Structures are given as C-alpha cells and as structure tokens.
Amino acid sequence: MTKIKNMEEFAALSGISRPTVSKYFHDPDSVRPTTRARIEEALEQFDYRPNIYAVNQNRKLTKNVGIVVPYLADPFFAEIARYLEQSCIAAGYRTSLFSSHGEQKLENEILDSLQSMKPAGVLLAPLGRISDRSAIEKFCANVPTVLFDSNLDGLGAAFIGSDNFSFVSQTVEYMVRTGEPPSFFEMRTPANPNANKRRKAYVEVMERLGFEPHIIKVDGTGWAFEEIGHKGALKVLKERELRTASVLCSNDRLAIGFLAACYEQGIRVGRKDDCTLRVASNDDHPFAKFTCPSLTTAAHDYDNVAGRSVETLFELIESGGKFSSRTETLFPARLVLRDSS
Amino acid sequence: MTKIKNMEEFAALSGISRPTVSKYFHDPDSVRPTTRARIEEALEQFDYRPNIYAVNQNRKLTKNVGIVVPYLADPFFAEIARYLEQSCIAAGYRTSLFSSHGEQKLENEILDSLQSMKPAGVLLAPLGRISDRSAIEKFCANVPTVLFDSNLDGLGAAFIGSDNFSFVSQTVEYMVRTGEPPSFFEMRTPANPNANKRRKAYVEVMERLGFEPHIIKVDGTGWAFEEIGHKGALKVLKERELRTASVLCSNDRLAIGFLAACYEQGIRVGRKDDCTLRVASNDDHPFAKFTCPSLTTAAHDYDNVAGRSVETLFELIESGGKFSSRTETLFPARLVLRDSS
DNA sequence: TACTATTTTTAACGCGCGTAAAGTTTTTAT
DNA sequence: ATAAAAACTTTACGCGCGTTAAAAATAGTA
Numbered sequence: 182m183t184k185i186k187n188m189e190e191f192a193a194l195s196g197i198s199r200p201t202v203s204k205y206f207h208d209p210d211s212v213r214p215t216t217r218a219r220i221e222e223a224l225e226q227f228d229y230r231p232n233i234y235a236v237n238q239n240r241k242l243t244k245n246v247g248i249v250v251p252y253l254a255d256p257f258f259a260e261i262a263r264y265l266e267q268s269c270i271a272a273g274y275r276t277s278l279f280s281s282h283g284e285q286k287l288e289n290e291i292l293d294s295l296q297s298m299k300p301a302g303v304l305l306a307p308l309g310r311i312s313d314r315s316a317i318e319k320f321c322a323n324v325p326t327v328l329f330d331s332n333l334d335g336l337g338a339a340f341i342g343s344d345n346f347s348f349v350s351q352t353v354e355y356m357v358r359t360g361e362p363p364s365f366f367e368m369r370t371p372a373n374p375n376a377n378k379r380r381k382a383y384v385e386v387m388e389r390l391g392f393e394p395h396i397i398k399v400d401g402t403g404w405a406f407e408e409i410g411h412k413g414a415l416k417v418l419k420e421r422e423l424r425t426a427s428v429l430c431s432n433d434r435l436a437i438g439f440l441a442a443c444y445e446q447g448i449r450v451g452r453k454d455d456c457t458l459r460v461a462s463n464d465d466h467p468f469a470k471f472t473c474p475s476l477t478t479a480a481h482d483y484d485n486v487a488g489r490s491v492e493t494l495f496e497l498i499e500s501g502g503k504f505s506s507r508t509e510t511l512f513p514a515r516l517v518l519r520d521s522s
Numbered sequence: 523m524t525k526i527k528n529m530e531e532f533a534a535l536s537g538i539s540r541p542t543v544s545k546y547f548h549d550p551d552s553v554r555p556t557t558r559a560r561i562e563e564a565l566e567q568f569d570y571r572p573n574i575y576a577v578n579q580n581r582k583l584t585k586n587v588g589i590v591v592p593y594l595a596d597p598f599f600a601e602i603a604r605y606l607e608q609s610c611i612a613a614g615y616r617t618s619l620f621s622s623h624g625e626q627k628l629e630n631e632i633l634d635s636l637q638s639m640k641p642a643g644v645l646l647a648p649l650g651r652i653s654d655r656s657a658i659e660k661f662c663a664n665v666p667t668v669l670f671d672s673n674l675d676g677l678g679a680a681f682i683g684s685d686n687f688s689f690v691s692q693t694v695e696y697m698v699r700t701g702e703p704p705s706f707f708e709m710r711t712p713a714n715p716n717a718n719k720r721r722k723a724y725v726e727v728m729e730r731l732g733f734e735p736h737i738i739k740v741d742g743t744g745w746a747f748e749e750i751g752h753k754g755a756l757k758v759l760k761e762r763e764l765r766t767a768s769v770l771c772s773n774d775r776l777a778i779g780f781l782a783a784c785y786e787q788g789i790r791v792g793r794k795d796d797c798t799l800r801v802a803s804n805d806d807h808p809f810a811k812f813t814c815p816s817l818t819t820a821a822h823d824y825d826n827v828a829g830r831s832v833e834t835l836f837e838l839i840e841s842g843g844k845f846s847s848r849t850e851t852l853f854p855a856r857l858v859l860r861d862s863s
Numbered sequence: 864t865a866c867t868a869t870t871t872t873t874a875a876c877g878c879g880c881g882t883a884a885a886g887t888t889t890t891t892a893t
Numbered sequence: 894a895t896a897a898a899a900a901c902t903t904t905a906c907g908c909g910c911g912t913t914a915a916a917a918a919t920a921g922t923a
Binding site for chain 1: 571573574575576578579594595596597600601603604616618619620621623635638639640748749752778779781782785786808809811812813814815816861
C-alpha cells in the first residue's frame with residue numbers, strides 16, 4: 182500500500198480530478214454516484230485523508246466544534262461532554278474538549294485558543310459567578326456560541342439548561358409531604374448561578390407552603406464541593422443548626438460530603454424508623470446512587486439538555502452564526518426517590 | 523484597534539520583516555532582545571495571532587500533544603488529564619484531550635483522528651484488554667507515544683504507571699497485620715491490565731504470608747464499576763462467600779459499590795468494635811474520602827506518574843520520536859489509612 | 864438523434880505561513 | 894578601528910487544499 186502525499190496524488194490514483202475529489206470530501210453527495218463510488222473505492226485501497234490544516238486554512242466553516250465545561254473532574258460534566266461530543270461527531274464535526282478547572286484565567290485562555298481555531302461553533306458551560314463577563318461577551322461576538330448548564334444573562338446566542346425552580350419545588354414539596362420542611366444547605370458564595378436560583382426557589386416554595394425558610398450557608402470556595410459539604414455538615418451537626426430533621430442540599434456533591442459527615446457522627450439518615458435525619462439534593466450526580474444511604478435527588482434531564490444544546494448550535498451555525506433573538510430553554514427535573522429521604 | 527489579517531500586515535505594523543516575525547513566534551529567544559521588544563510592543567497594540575492552521579501545515583513538529591484516557595467520567599482520569607494538560611501547556615504545547623469512553627471503536631477513531639493532527643507526541647492511557655493491539659501498534663509506529671497508567675507490552679516508546687505489587691502488598695500486609703487476611707474482590711473479566719497484576723500480587727503476598735488466597739470474581743462488563751461492585755457485593759453478602767471479615771477490592775470504584783451494598787444490608791464496615799467487616803482497596807479515588815466509611819486504600823503517586831509521563835514525552839520528542847530502548851517506570855503506592863479498614 | 868442540463872476536467876490563483884538564499888545592517892570581539 | 898559573527902531584510906518558492914472560470918464530457922430528455 183503506497184503512501185499518498187496529497188490530494189493531487191490521490192486524485193490521480195483514483196482517476197478523478199482534484200477539484201472533484203475536493204468537492205467529494207466537502208460533501209460526498211455533491212458528486213455523481215458513479216464518481217463517488219470510484220473515489221470510495223480508491224479510498225479503501227489507498228487510505229488517504231485530507232490534511233486538516235490545509236483544509237481549515239481556507240474554509241470559513243471549520244467543521245470544528247469547541248466544548249467547554251467548568252470542571253471536568255465532576256463526572257456530571259464528563260457525562261454531558263461525552264454526549265455532546267458524540268452528537269457533534271455524528272453530525273460530521275470534529276470536537277475539542279476543554280475544562281476550565283474552576284479558574285477564570287483558564288477559561289479565558291481556553292476561549293482565546295478556541296478563537297484562533299475558528300470553530301464553526303462552541304458549546305460553553307461557563308464558570309458562572311467567577312467568569313470574566315467581558316471576555317465571554319467578546320468571544321461570543323466573534324464565535325457562534327451556545328451556553329448551557331450555567332446561564333450568563335444576555336451572553337451567547339442561546340441558553341439551554343435546567344429549570345432550577347422545578348428541581349427545588351419537587352424536592353421541597355416531596356420532603357414536606359412525607360416529613361418535615363427542610364433546611365437549605367448551600368455554599369455561602371456559590372460559584373454557579375444555578376445555586377442562587379435554587380435558593381430563591383427554596384424560599385419561594387417554602388413560603389408558599391406556609392413554612393419559614395431556613396438557609397444554612399457554609400464557608401469554602403473552589404470546586405471541592407464534597408470537602409466543603411463535609412466540613413460544613415460537621416459544623417452544622419455539632420452546633421445543632423438544623424431546625425427540623427430534614428435537609429435539602431443545593432447540589433449532590435455537597436450532599437455527598439454531608440452524608441459522609443452524618444455517617445461519621447453516627448447519624449442515621451433516611452426514612453426508616455431508626456433514622457433521625459432526611460437528606461435530599463439536586464442534580465442526580467452519577468455517584469448519587471452509591472452514597473450511604475443512596476441519595477434522593479432531582480435529576481437533570483441530561484439527554485434533553487445536551488441534545489437540545491447541540492441542536493441549537495447546529496441551527497445557529499446554519500443561520501450564519503446569529504439568531505434574531507436570544508432564547509433560553511429550561512428543562513424540568515425528575516424526582517428520583519432513593520433511600521436518603 | 524485595527525484588525526490584522528496576516529503576518530505580513532502585522533510585520534509591517536511592527537516595523538520588522540515577516541521572516542523575523544515568523545522566527546519570533548517559533549521561539550521568542552531566537553531574535554535580538556531589541557527586536558523582540560518591538561514585536562511584543564506591537565503585539566500588545568494590535569493583538570495578532572498566527573493562523574494555527576497555516577502554521578501547522580508546514581511544520582514538522584506541530585507543537586500539539588494528544589492526551590487520551592480510557593474513561594473521562596472517572597474522576598481519577600479527569601484529574602490526571604488535568605495535570606498532563608497543564609504541564610504540556612506550560613511547556614508551550616497545545617493540548618487535545620480525548621476519552622475512549624470504554625469503547626475500542628472510539629479508541630481507534632481517536633487514534634485515527636489524532637494521527638491526522640500530526641501531533642508532536644501523544645500521551646496514551648489505553649483501554650487495556652479490549653484495546654485493538656494492532657491499531658495501537660500501527661499508531662505508535664507513526665506518532666511518538668508514551669503509554670501511561672495501563673501497560674501494553676512492547677507498545678509505545680515508554681510506559682509510566684503504578685507498581686501494582688506495591689499497592690496490593692501494602693494493603694494486604696496492613697490488613698493481615700491488623701486483622702484477618704482478606705479475600706480479593708474483583709471483576710471476572712477486568713478491562714484494565716492493572717487488575718491482573720493486582721490479582722497476581724495478591725496471590726503472591728498471601729502465599730508468602732502463609733495464607734490461602736481467596737478470590738471472588740463478580741460478573742459484569744464495561745466501565746460502570748460501582749454498579750458492578752454493588753451488584754456483586756449483594757450477591758457475595760447474601761451467599762456468604764467471604765471466608766474472613768476482610769475484603770480487599772481490586773480498585774476503589776468497585777469498593778464504592780461494595781460499601782454501598784454493605785450499608786444497605788446493615789453491615790457495619792470498619793475497624794471499630796461494632797463493625798463486622800473490613801474493606802480496603804486500591805487507587806485513592808477522589809471520592810474515597812467520602813465513602814461511608816471513608817475508604818482505606820493505596821494511593822497512586824498521581825504527581826509522579828503524570829509528571830514523569832510528560833517529562834518522558836518531551837525527551838522522546840527531542841530525541842526525534844524514538845528511544846533506543848523502551849523503558850517501563852513504576853511508582854509505588856502510598857497507603858492511606860481511613861475508616862474502612 | 865439532437866438538444867439541454869448537469870457534472871467533470873483543466874488551468875490557475877489564493878490562503879497564511881515556513882523556509883531558504885543572498886545581500887545588508889548591527890553587534891561582538893580583537 | 895576593523896574584522897568577524899550574528900541578526901535582519903528582501904525576494905521568492907513551496908505546502909496542500911479551496912475555489913473559480915471556461916472548456917469538455919456525460920447524462921437525461923424529447
């Protein structure tokens with residue numbers, strides 16, 4: 182099997198002219214079936230692939246899609262990224278995956294490097310509160326961008342995420358219905374804007390149900406939520422800050438830490454008779470099934486959020502990178518009952 | 523601020539000739555300090571960046587490094603990937619991160635697409651047992667590759683990983699020393715070659731200590747280890763397959779499932795008086811600190827494995843992509859005592 | 864069979880940058 | 894100060910492919 186150097190050479194070997202071969206690689210359906218067959222025959226025989234750098238040098242539409250998540254060590258984002266990747270590849274795009282690792286500086290660097298890749302579009306889950314708004318704004322002005330998971334008002338051509346109110350109302354109502362109204366356990370300065378919406382939803386739902394909201398804010402910054410939840414829970418338990426035997430954690434990773442602390446303190450969590458505390462949470466983290474006890478939580482509609490995100494991005498790309506107006510799409514949660522509440 | 527189209531234009535604006543500017547971007551130290559200053563001055567004023575596609579079209583050394591891990595939804599790999607990424611970027615390389623998601627087909631596709639990126643080098647943690655050996659062999663013949671985490675005999679220019687014997691000998695000896703000799707809990711057909719080495723080490727250490735090895739193999743394929751560990755543990759507990767009150771799991775993710783099953787069955791795990799079972803494991807997964815009880819485990823030397831991997835890759839690149847002989851570097855484990863054993 | 868519509872071929876230019884050769888300027892060493 | 898070395902400028906070609914315009918070939922139609 183000879184080594185093919187370039188398209189010229191491959192075209193010669195396949196007996197088709199180079200411009201036609203070029204056209205074929207751009208869209209196999211754009212050439213006559215017979216010539217397509219001849220090219221593909223040669224392709225099997227000689228294993229040639231166009232030089233991606235030469236290709237992208239000239240094209241406007243790079244056929245590259247950038248995917249940026251705030252923290253890849255969180256399996257939640259790893260799972261979403263996986264889905265996004267596969268959808269993009271299925272649609273004929275190449276994919277570049279980046280994690281901001283919780284740092285603004287890195288997020289900015291990623292956007293910078295992404296911009297020089299001239300991607301057809303970008304799926305961006307921003308850091309949130311600590312994002313550099315002006316940097317993202319600038320980026321979105323130059324690159325067709327769909328925001329997901331974490332909304333930044335007005336930025337990007339569209340936002341797709343989860344309906345935080347739906348999350349919290351379901352968990353709160355469930356806990357109230359089957360036990361006591363929960364306290365709300367969260368970080369004092371949450372990185373993610375969803376956290377703020379969840380707190381607000383908690384207050385609203387509690388008041389509507391006629392209970393006094395009780396919010397517990399724990400210290401700690403960064404993305405080591407389990408650690409923060411764990412430390413915070415130890416303090417909460419020691420100082421008996423809970424007003425009822427019921428806690429709703431802002432997110433599952435905090436809850437994982439919370440449950441670990443309960444276990445250490447010998448506090449039985451769950452709805453069985455011998456349990457003295459009920460814990461629920463939001464997200465349905467991949468590990469929520471394996472906490473002790475397993476975690477009752479409101480699940481993201483992963484598939485729809487990811488699916489709609491790529492759909493929207495493709496629409497955006499086909500619209501030439503601009504929408505007439507920015508849309509926000511929110512998917513409701515699904516309550517997952519397990520043992521912790 | 524005017525928009526610069528190409529290097530020609532930027533060179534004119536900075537008052538330096540294009541070849542010199544080109545040289546600067548290749549290596550800023552290769553030009554005279556005064557001209558470097560002038561270029562960087564212009565750079566701040568005009569914000570120009572060379573077109574990466576045009577650059578890579580001609581260069582032999584792409585300054586790209588590919589990073590491939592078998593399963594990114596495992597935070598262990600996410601953490602390693604993060605470290606590798608940062609080291610590469612610090613060394614002036616661009617980085618492309620891929621996850622095989624546990625599928626051979628995907629691993630092959632990634633290698634394929636990676637090859638057409640003509641990277642300076644690749645850091646590859648292969649799937650292991652289900653890897654397509656011939657595909658990887660072919661790849662390694664064309665691209666300077668360093669294997670890490672999971673060894674494939676003879677493939678790649680070097681391998682850097684953990685010393686599985688060190689892991690298991692430490693955990694087994696600890697458990698024997700402070701309690702009973704453990705059974706070994708693993709998957710029947712482990713995806714990862716480390717699993718086989720761990721089993722062998724277990725047998726060897728047990729025999730040396732004068733105990734009969736007892737291996738429990740649970741069914742299940744794929745990368746959902748927690749689920750497999752959970753299901754397997756329920757069966758083991760129900761059918762009383764344990765010979766002692768002591769279990770060593772092949773890896774932490776299995777252990778997470780095992781502990782969840784114990785909790786559900788009301789079995790107290792740990793070394794306290796009221797505990798009836800001790801569980802230990804290997805890896806020091808990021809979540810091992812938050813299991814219930816927290817997991818005693820042998821920790822990977824993350825930093826050294828990752829650090830040495832990039833070092834080795836850079837050496838490889840500088841050696842022109844070939845080493846005179848393939849080296850295997852193994853780092854020992856560090857026993858992390860927590861509550862489960 | 865002749866005519867039209869579609870596709871392919873030929874020929875040639877451009878993209879943005881790497882790189883090489885030859886000549887000029889600046890720096891360093893003596 | 895002068896020669897040698899180093900860095901820079903000018904000029905020009907090449908990389909592999911996108912793309913276009915005009916000519917040629919093929920397919921479809923009546």
